[in-house]
Amino acid sequence: MTETDRTTAATAPRVVRVEGERPYDVVIGRRLLGELPALLGADVQRVLIICTEAMTASADAVREDLVAQGYQAILAEVPDAEGAKSAEVASFCWGVLGQADFTRSDAIVSLGGGATTDLAGFVASTWLRGIKVVHIPTTLLAMVDAAVGGKTGINTAEGKNLVGTFFPPAGVLCDLAALESLPKWDFVAGLAEVIKCGFIADPRILELVEADPAGLVERGGASGEDSAGEDVLTELIERSIRVKARVVGEDLTEAGLREILNYGHTLAHAIEQVERYAWRHGAAVSVGMMFVAELARLAGRLDDAVVDRHRDILTSVGLPVTYRGDRWEQLLAVMRRDKKSRGDLLRFVVLDDLARPARLEGPDPTLLAAAYAEISADAPTTRTISL
Template sequence: MHVSGAQPYDVVIGRRLLGELPALLGENVRRVLVICTEAMTTSGNAVREDLAAQGYEAMVAEIPDAENGKSIDVAVFCWTVMGQADFTRSDAVVSVGGGATTDLAGFVASTWLRGIKVVHIATTLLAMVDAAVGGKTGINTAEGKNLVGTFYPPAGVLCDLVSLETLPKFDFVAGLGEIIKCGFIADPRILELIEADPVGIVERRGAFASGDAGEDVVLELIERSVAVKASVVGVDLTDVGQREILNYGHTFAHAIEHVERYSWRHGAAVSVGMVFAAELARLAGRLPDDVVDRHRAILTSVGLPVTYRGDKWDQLLTAMRRDKKTRGDLLRFVVLDGVAKPARLEGPDPALLAAAYAEVSEGAVTSRAISL
């Protein structure tokens, strides 16, 4: 699948794709730094050995797992490895792993000598449909998630479906959070596919990854989600307009992640964040009840959370005020006016925000239930 723009690239979806890597790296690359987490060491070394067999000078940098790997200290470690190996502008970085790894590796590549090639080998569903595609890189600070980063398109992305065979169930489910987001903001067919067989999609993911016949729905979900993202970032790489719709649910989600010190999976936080945004739009008179109910139904059907603890509002609000969409003191949210009708809500009344939070608080009885 092709991602257009000033720096176009391809997203290759399939099985056992290492043979595609040299073409994405290009002809002039000599040295390659393979960045992977400690949990992905075996895969990282396999990529390194394959590159070495094809004449590249390849080395591996192991970083901490998940969001712990997205820090300035880890970036400095990678830069040190590259400096000691005399990396030049004709060399490259390859990430092997999930979304946190692609974020960190992209940031490292974009800042070394003001930019060298990076190719992402996405091994989680979340990375395949979201983090690896689009060119956003980032690291976390004590104040929030992804507050430091760059816009830097990769030279290519490999989505190797074989990795889904061994992906833990909830990591797969977390990836479905971003897929469902794409359905609500742009492609209702995604929602229909999941609603038709939510349990089967989750439980048969291993059989699909092995290539068994009849399990092509996950492939279609991945393709449709990548297509949604590609269509948006191809015309707006740097978040000045249309790309903001990809942040549906993310303002509240990033606040949850920050408050929970990144112990929540991103897709799970986005799930709650979408319900919060849906409730906010409903309370503002912009979204009908049935669409809000559809959020809860489809997210719950695949095992994603739709509520969050009710005693953290002040901390969440502080974190949301640091969101990248905020302008000055004006909070801005991506909301829906209907399925596949994304819009923005700027400066909502604080009482409206608190009411939406009450609707997603654990144990809450929603205002609609009260009215019944």
């Protein structure tokens, strides 16, 4: 193999296939815009690009490229973060689609973080009972979690993602160049979902993070496409996506196996709601994982070493592992409304060991309170990641 061949092989996009009734590809690499028409398909005529204000310049470039390829493309700008995930914003997008005469042969492209992909997927799944959607995630969290798997949703006053659908995209483009401008704490928050995949299914992920956590955080997406740092980041992203692809390929609608992807999320969603979504999702998931690790330990299902490994690896990248102790009753009330609950029965994904996820149903209230005491802080955490 020549040096040119080796360089080409190293920079070629990596593709993860998500199986199921409607299989699709997740493409990981750089300069991936040329892959978009193939994912949209030849039958698509009109494309609505849903983006936030911060992504308008990038969305304009995508629109211009699509127009050059013969598509009709328009933009719909939506609020940033969880502010996008409301019935009002979804209704606005439906209005844009209606005014532009979108039919079932047309498509939506999302460009942004996890909230944008959640919204765009929901709008696509409900317009004419389903039109194509392609996600172009621009944050680490969206790449490894929200854009893959076909779960869509919007929030209500009563909770997060209580209204939603299961709707696989036509494809996902993870362009690593988007991470170069990602703020450090957004990158760190995304690492929570990466680390989650390590604990529930792929311990090699944990080893890669533990090898140089400070270097991983410092390099982040700004490592440069030819650096060893990007090689590690690309492997972490690919491994995390493969974990999710395997799970959702077997269980799209969360009938069983897919529940393991909710590791740490029951408490996390409650924290997000109590904080009025001021906390980053990944920060809340980090605290949620620490909580269920302590819960499993107190239930006699997980040994101290694995619990300590949670705390060590999460704190090593700057993620929080505690939350204010005076919020337990409020959090408990929110968790009882969580969509993973069954009636009054609280259900948690826990670990019996590394990469051995299981379910804990209806734990004793005193056990829950004891686990929360283990992660309680006397005052709100001051970590930047949480603000």
